[in-house]
Amino acid sequence: MKTCEITGEGKPCSNQIKRLKEILDKIPEDEELQHRSEHFKAISDPTRLKILYLLQDGELCVCEIINVLEKPQSTISHHLNVLKNAGFIEGRKAGVWIHYKLLNPEIVDLIENLLK
16 A cells, blocks of 8 residues: 555545545536537647637638648548537538638637647
């Protein structure tokens, strides 16, 4: 059994347990943490990050994203759907194409600040 650094015994002291339980009580429920982790998964792909960076200057048509990233339409559509389902982007239909924009224009700055 590992010795506690605080008490020198095989278990943490009751004050430490109490403090940890207080911290645990402030942590969101598992369902909310799962929801939050889905957001991080959505931005964990380099292509999806590139799409967010491209959209930071304004709305783009899917055809523009396909051409600039040089990826198949099906690949770009998949990534756009992931970002849309996570609530990062929205699209509007214009003819046969969909134009996408960021729901929060500050998302790229938030990502940058997170990584500092």
